[in-house]
Structure formats: structure tokens, C-alpha cells
Amino acid sequence: MSNQGFYPPQRLLMGPGPSNVSRRVLEATARPTIGHLDPLFVDFMDATKGLLQWLFRTDNALTLPVSGPGTAGMEACFANLLEPGDEIVICRNGAFGQRMVEMSERMGARVVVVDQDWGRAVDVDAVEAALSVHPDARILAFVHAETSTGARSDARALARLAREHDCLSLMDCVTSLGGIPVELDAWEVDAAYAGTQKCLSCPPGLSPVSLSERAAARIRAREKPVQSWFMDFSLVMSYWGGGGKRAYHHTAPVNALYGLHEALLVLQEEGLEASWARHERVHGELVAAMEDLGLAFLVPADERLPQLNTVKVPEGVDKAAVRAQLLDEGIEIGAGLGPLAGKVWRVGLMGESARSESVARLHRGLRQALS
Ligand SMILES: *Cc1c(COP(=O)(O)O)cnc(C)c1O
Numbered sequence: 001m002s003n004q005g006f007y008p009p010q011r012l013l014m015g016p017g018p019s020n021v022s023r024r025v026l027e028a029t030a031r032p033t034i035g036h037l038d039p040l041f042v043d044f045m046d047a048t049k050g051l052l053q054w055l056f057r058t059d060n061a062l063t064l065p066v067s068g069p070g071t072a073g074m075e076a077c078f079a080n081l082l083e084p085g086d087e088i089v090i091c092r093n094g095a096f097g098q099r100m101v102e103m104s105e106r107m108g109a110r111v112v113v114v115d116q117d118w119g120r121a122v123d124v125d126a127v128e129a130a131l132s133v134h135p136d137a138r139i140l141a142f143v144h145a146e147t148s149t150g151a152r153s154d155a156r157a158l159a160r161l162a163r164e165h166d167c168l169s170l171m172d173c174v175t176s177l178g179g180i181p182v183e184l185d186a187w188e189v190d191a192a193y194a195g196t197q198k199c200l201s202c203p204p205g206l207s208p209v210s211l212s213e214r215a216a217a218r219i220r221a222r223e224k225p226v227q228s229w230f231m232d233f234s235l236v237m238s239y240w241g242g243g244g245k246r247a248y249h250h251t252a253p254v255n256a257l258y259g260l261h262e263a264l265l266v267l268q269e270e271g272l273e274a275s276w277a278r279h280e281r282v283h284g285e286l287v288a289a290m291e292d293l294g295l296a297f298l299v300p301a302d303e304r305l306p307q308l309n310t311v312k313v314p315e316g317v318d319k320a321a322v323r324a325q326l327l328d329e330g331i332e333i334g335a336g337l338g339p340l341a342g343k344v345w346r347v348g349l350m351g352e353s354a355r356s357e358s359v360a361r362l363h364r365g366l367r368q369a370l371s
Contacts, residue, residue, distance in 0.1 A: 025259050051268065054268065057182065062212075093117070094146035118151075119150070119310065143172040147198070150298060150304060156186075181276060198351065289360075296311070
């Protein structure tokens with residue numbers, strides 16, 4: 001076993017990520033590896049950056065794919081924007097808000113948490129109240145699309161609050177990007193990070209990030225350099241920054257970047273608005289299918305993400321056995337996290353997986369598993 005090649009089966013990935021990756025994107029990752037300072041590669045980096053700006057709907061110069069999964073982009077944003085002793089307000093309505101709290105505490109920040117029930121959107125009024133009693137706060141951080149619960153928060157309203165209270169806004173859009181509208185410039189978001197394996201349908205391992213000029217200025221004005229050498233954007237930009245001269249910082253994951261670039265071309269061919277509409281339409285089909293099986297959703301209809309659906313496990317049903325039986329049929333769905341463990345299944349409809357056929361297969365598979 002150990003000295004044979006690994007040939008994974010073809011699964012239908014309907015969990016919280018990764019989502020299915022198209023043959024076209026997989027084949028792009030198999031193109032020849034070239035040097036990461038090769039002039040051809042440098043041109044390719046510029047093209048990739050341009051596509052990311054298009055995707056984030058921003059002109060931010062500081063837009064690049066961090067070499068690492070979504071959590072790496074997340075940690076990079078917090079590490080660059082926070083200094084020890086800074087006050088940060090964090091909206092926590094699920095596992096990823098909790099991760100923000102843990103990271104900020106490790107970085108020596110003074111953390112103010114605005115809690116909300118898991119399964120609900122962030123309460124904008126509660127955030128406003130917290131910002132009012134914490135006038136020294138320098139950052140407002142929130143998760144746009146909480147993958148642990150399926151709740152969608154009002155990113156535009158939260159970013160506006162941050163401005164009004166003289167904070168930088170720091171947004172997790174790992175699961176939202178490509179699946180629902182994300183508008184960095186129109187919403188005036190200062191820092192955002194995402195991941196490749198959710199609605200972008202790339203293999204996991206890269207984290208697109210984008211920072212506004214205000215955020216870049218905050219980094220330049222730091223008293224102490226960023227503790228993490230690897231994640232220090234002022235150093236990373238010597239490689240990813242424009243101007244034609246690229247200096248070695250770390251070896252870029254060349255082939256993974258081919259995949260990201262190709263996936264962004266696929267998305268551009270479909271059109272961002274068309275992709276958002278497809279996620280919304282397929283979500284409607286899933287709602288109908290789950291209702292047909294008598295299954296209920298955790299999140300109120302007007303706060304639901306189309307791309308991540310928390311479906312309540314009915315009384316008396318062995319939730320793990322159902323997931324195992326679905327996997328036997330080649331369908332992966334996710335389990336509940338934290339306080340939702342054992343209570344919900346998480347059904348992803350992300351990127352390539354957001355298709356009518358996915359819903360039809362899951363509908364059949366679940367009907368069988370539940371009978
Ligand atoms: C998946 C996810 C992350 C973490 O991304 P990884 O690639 O798993 O490190 C962060 N935030 C949200 C909302 C996510 O869904």
C-alpha cells in the first residue's frame with residue numbers, strides 16, 4: 001500500500017469545502033513547473049493579480065494569493081494589522097469568529113467579542129453598541145459567510161460601521177467569494193481574505209487576500225515589524241508587488257497558482273453575477289428537495305447562505321450512519337461543528353458542486369439513507 005500511487009475516487013463534494021475541481025483546472029495544475037522568477041512567470045503573476053482584483057471588485061494594489069490555505073491568509077491579515085495591546089472588536093457567530101478571537105489573543109490584542117447565536121447573522125446593532133463603548137478599537141473583524149453555521153451577515157453594514165467608528169474592517173470572505181456578492185471597494189472593506197477550495201473550486205492551498213490603502217498605511221506605520229517573517233506583507237510585496245522588479249521572498253507554489261489562474265478564467269467566462277445567480281438557484285432546488293424529505297434548515301430563510309446549508313438531523317436518526325452511507329454512494333456532506341455537532345449536516349453547494357445534478361443525487365441518496 002505505502003509504496004503504490006494514490007488514486008482517490010471521484011466524489012461529489014457537498015461538504016463545507018473542498019468543492020469539486022473541474023478537469024480543466026486540474027489539468028492546468030499539471031502544466032510544466034517553471035521558475036518562480038522566470039520572466040514568463042512574473043507576467044503570469046500580474047495576470048493572476050489582475051484577476052483577483054476583478055474577483056474582489058477592487059483596485060487595491062495589495063492584492064495577492066497568500067501561499068497557504070484560508071487560515072494562512074487569515075493569520076497573515078491579523079498578524080499584519082494587529083500590534084500587541086491594540087483593541088479589536090470581533091463578531092463571533094460561529095467557529096471562524098472563534099478562530100479570529102484565538103488568533104487575536106495570541107497576538108496580544110485586547111479582544112472585545114460581540115457574540116451571536118450560532119445559526120444567526122451578526123447583530124449589527126449589537127456591534128454598533130460595542131464600538132460605541134470601545135472608542136479605542138482599531139479593527140472590526142467579522143465573517144461574511146459563516147461556514148460552520150450557514151449564516152450570512154451584512155458585510156456592507158458592518159464595514160460602514162467600522163468606518164464610522166474609525167476602525168479598519170477585516171472581513172473573512174473564504175466561503176462568500178464567488179458564491180454571493182463581495183464588493184471590497186463599494187463596501188469600503190479594508191482587509192479581506194478568502195480560500196481557493198470553496199466557491200472558486202480550486203484545490204485547497206492558496207488564500208487570496210486584498211488590503212486597502214488605509215490598511216497598507218496601518219502596516220507601514222507599525223511600531224514593531226510583524227512578528228511572522230513569512231507573513232509580513234511588507235516583505236511579501238517585494239515578490240508580489242508591481243513595478244516589474246521581483247525579489248525572492250519564498251518560493252511561490254507555482255503549479256497551485258496555475259490552478260487558481262485557470263479557475264478564475266472559468267469564473268470570468270461564466271461571469272460573477274451569473275455565478276451568484278447559479279448558487280442562488282441551486283440553493284432553491286436544495287430547499288425544495290430537503291422540504292420534500294421533511295428536513296428543516298437551521299438558519300432563518302433571510303439569513304441563509306446559498307452555498308452552505310445547515311440541515312437539521314431529524315430526531316432518532318443516526319447522523320454519522322447517514323453520512324457514511326452517502327459516502328458509500330460517493331457523496332460527501334459535512335458534520336456539525338462545536339455546539340452544532342450531532343445536530344446538523346452541512347451541505348455545501350460551492351462552485352462546481354453548485355449544480356442541479358448535485359441536488360438530485362443528494363436527494364436520492366438521502367431518501368434512501370433515511371428510509
Ligand atoms: C474554510 C474556512 C476558513 C479556513 O480555510 P482553510 O483553507 O480551511 O484554512 C476560514 N474561514 C471560513 C469562513 C471558512 O469557511
